[in-house]
Amino acid sequence: MAVLERNNNLSQRMTQELGKLIVCGEYSQQNGLPSEAELCEQYGVSRTAVREAVKMLTAKGLISSRPRQGIRVMDEEEWNILDSDVLKWSLEGxxxxxxxxxxxxxxxxxxxxxxxxxxxxxxxxxxxxxxxxxxxxxxxxxxxxxxxxxxxxxxxxxxxxxxxxxxxxxxxxxxxxxxxxxxxxxxxxxxxxxxxxxxxxxxxxxxxxxxxxxxxxxxxxxxxxxxxxxxxxxxxxxx
Amino acid sequence: MAVLERNNNLSQRMTQELGKLIVCGEYSQQNGLPSEAELCEQYGVSRTAVREAVKMLTAKGLISSRPRQGIRVMDEEEWNILDSDVLKWSLEGxxxxxxxxxxxxxxxxxxxxxxxxxxxxxxxxxxxxxxxxxxxxxxxxxxxxxxxxxxxxxxxxxxxxxxxxxxxxxxxxxxxxxxxxxxxxxxxxxxxxxxxxxxxxxxxxxxxxxxxxxxxxxxxxxxxxxxxxxxxxxxxxxx
DNA sequence: ATAGATATTATTGTAAGATGATTAAATTGT
DNA sequence: ACAATTTAATCATCTTACAATAATATCTAT
Structure with missing residues (x-):
């Protein structure tokens, strides 16, 4: 099971974790992201936390999320690449x-x-x-x-x-x-x-x-x- | 009671509504924002919807939200003013x-x-x-x-x-x-x-x-x- | 009285469960 | 083969409950 850092609150940490993985290409437009339910299991957190992280990443243009289709990584052109978090994540590698x-x-x-x-x-x-x-x-x-x-x-x-x-x-x-x-x-x-x-x-x-x-x-x-x-x-x- | 537009889903609409009000200065660092509970009442929506909107606006740097302190409008310097939504809201007036x-x-x-x-x-x-x-x-x-x-x-x-x-x-x-x-x-x-x-x-x-x-x-x-x-x-x- | 410790309480944070809405995909009928 | 219909996976929304946080008020010792 994935491990989260301990600062901030849970949805912030989930946002950091997932955001990093998306920007670094672990999750991509091809691979897609696991469903909410699977993310809950993988990280051992409630749907609340997962959904709030998904909303934050949506606000940064990294993903979109629709019924039946799941959570999809957006085309890089849609990313808010001047957002401070996105910049930070892109600096990981x-x-x-x-x-x-x-x-x-x-x-x-x-x-x-x-x-x-x-x-x-x-x-x-x-x-x-x-x-x-x-x-x-x-x-x-x-x-x-x-x-x-x-x-x-x-x-x-x-x-x-x-x-x-x-x-x-x-x-x-x-x-x-x-x-x-x-x-x-x-x-x-x-x-x-x-x-x-x-x-x-x-x-x-x-x-x-x-x-x-x-x-x-x-x-x-x-x-x-x-x-x-x-x-x-x-x-x-x-x- | 405030009225929301009918496109998109509820938390998106809440985000639009609150984002517009913040960028146009209806809610400010002085005035502050109502608590989650009050927002629920004013807009007639569940806490889920309010919280997801708050998270999205947080991701755009417009607000921060902490226990006991409530929802606070951030200094304009923190706003993601190149975010497409923030730009759109700033164009209202x-x-x-x-x-x-x-x-x-x-x-x-x-x-x-x-x-x-x-x-x-x-x-x-x-x-x-x-x-x-x-x-x-x-x-x-x-x-x-x-x-x-x-x-x-x-x-x-x-x-x-x-x-x-x-x-x-x-x-x-x-x-x-x-x-x-x-x-x-x-x-x-x-x-x-x-x-x-x-x-x-x-x-x-x-x-x-x-x-x-x-x-x-x-x-x-x-x-x-x-x-x-x-x-x-x-x-x-x-x- | 004042400083520091303690208790209170308002507010957000997290979890879980239930039901509704959406829509991709499978099925059926022609 | 194609169109219409059904199915089911997934997110959307609401509700309730309790935990964690931190500003404020209260108390205590000096």
Whole structure:
């Protein structure tokens, strides 16, 4: 019998468990999912818990459930792939290069424009938060603390989203976090020396502080494009 | 007693009803929500239906629910504002200029880059779908059919997202649909003649057909930037 | 009086059982 | 072979009961 983690309440745990399995492909459109009754048995929980989990996954676009037809995994196109849980579940396995490319292709749309907005509209307080993140990142590079470096890197990029003062950009924070985690998770992402990485981040920050939207946008574009070009080249070699 | 629409099943309808009220601010962080028991009474449904609706809204980040504390509306920052239901509910009222600006600021990140990707990676079939949408749009303009024009306009922009061949761009289709609906909904969006609108769309399409990513990106940027500049100016005047 | 422990109670969490509604699939009749 | 009908698997809904949680009130010791 499957074992559930012990945090949260039962339907939340069921949601996590089933969501993970669906996103990782254990349950697929072909395989389908067991019926409510079978899930109750397999996990040793009541129908209430199973049904509430099914409802939550339905709300995230992962499954649909109808009488006589059972619980069916939806086409991936229907998944709410920007939902924070779905992003989290997708991070369970090691991401492929193709997936890293998808993340970067999206980031290269969002983040340069976010930097531009941050330069135009970001409050001094929010810009200070970006600067603080960059300082922490530099310290972490000095001391060779990879984990702290990643945390600060994430704070830097998310700080810019917040400084955009636009709800939709702010909402991309979980996406950005996931994308950055994924790129570090994938060992091939070692690439160039981390020194000019700090320098490149610094250029973005300076442009924002100078309230220069164009330069902020371009600096951020270059920063992400470097990573994207690297990935695209690796993908070429692979084929 | 509140009345529910008759489509779908009961918990779906409850979800729609409550979701709409939350997004429109009838229930807020201050006002809070009634308890499960009270909701059952008000809508004349069982706890099962109420609880399943609560779970779905929880999955969309709109509310949280804990023993003794009741059902609480989450901070807007937690809402899954790119969820198709949440987008739909947010479209219930007439959008303010500030909201239209937010939409356009996001579109100006996504769509130019999507056009660039479409030029690089879009299949001939998907590019043909974009062209077909533009043709329908031109016809609708000729015959003065505003509704058909909007539908074709939406198909054009969404067609480009599909042609990007990137899951994250494709996922933005509901957002783009909502943003376009909102801008038409708002009467002030009449702006320039629709003739050069077709021409401007044509430039984007031609660049994509010519497999020229840079030109595709720039053409789309200009197209959206025109609307954004217009809105920003209106906002200035308003203050 | 005040701080800290304890009891109360409102609210959600979980379970189980019963019946209704839906619809895919099997059966039947032509 | 095809259409109409029946069957049965599965989800949908309601009800009842009790457990778990946590905010609030109450009590106790200092």
């Amino acid at each position: 090691t991401p492929t290069l193709a997936v890293l490319k998808e993340y970067l292709q999206m980031r290269i749309a969002i983040e340069p424009e976010a930097a531009s907005l941050a330069a135009r509209f970001g409050t001094d307080e929010k810009i200070a938060a970006i600067e603080s993140a960059l300082n922490r990142m530099a310290e972490a590079v000095e001391s060779g603390n990879k984990e702290a470096e990643l945390a600060a890197d994430i704070d830097f990029h998310i700080g810019i989203l917040y400084a955009s003062e636009n709800r939709f950009y702010i909402h991309m924070r979980d996406f950005t976090r996931t994308a950055l985690n994924a790129s570090v998770r994938s060992t091939s992402q070692i690439k160039g020396g981390t020194n000019d990485l700090i320098e490149d981040h610094g250029k973005v920050l300076n442009a924002i502080k100078a309230r220069n939207p164009e330069r902020a946008k371009n600096s951020m574009f270059l920063l992400i494009d470097e990573a994207l070009t690297f990935i695209e080249q690796k993908l070429m070699e692979q084929q | 007439t959008p303010t200029l500030a909201v239209l600006k937010e939409y356009l600021q996001m579109r100006i990140a996504i769509e130019p880059e999507a056009a660039s990707l479409a030029a690089r990676f879009g299949t001939d079939e998907k590019i043909a779908a974009i062209e077909s949408a533009l043709n329908r749009m031109a016809e609708a303009v000729e015959s003065g059919n505003k509704e058909a024009e909007l539908a074709a306009d939406i198909d054009f922009h969404i067609g480009i997202l599909y042609a990007s061949e990137n899951r994250f761009y494709i996922h933005m289709r509901d957002f783009t649909r909502t943003a376009l609906n909102a801008s038409v909904r708002s009467t002030s969006q009449i702006k320039g003649g629709t003739n050069d609108l077709i021409e401007d769309h044509g430039k984007v399409l031609n660049a994509i057909k010519a497999r020229n990513p840079e030109r595709a990106k720039n053409s789309m940027f200009l197209l959206i930037d025109e609307a954004l500049t217009f809105i920003e100016q209106k906002l200035m005047e308003q203050q």
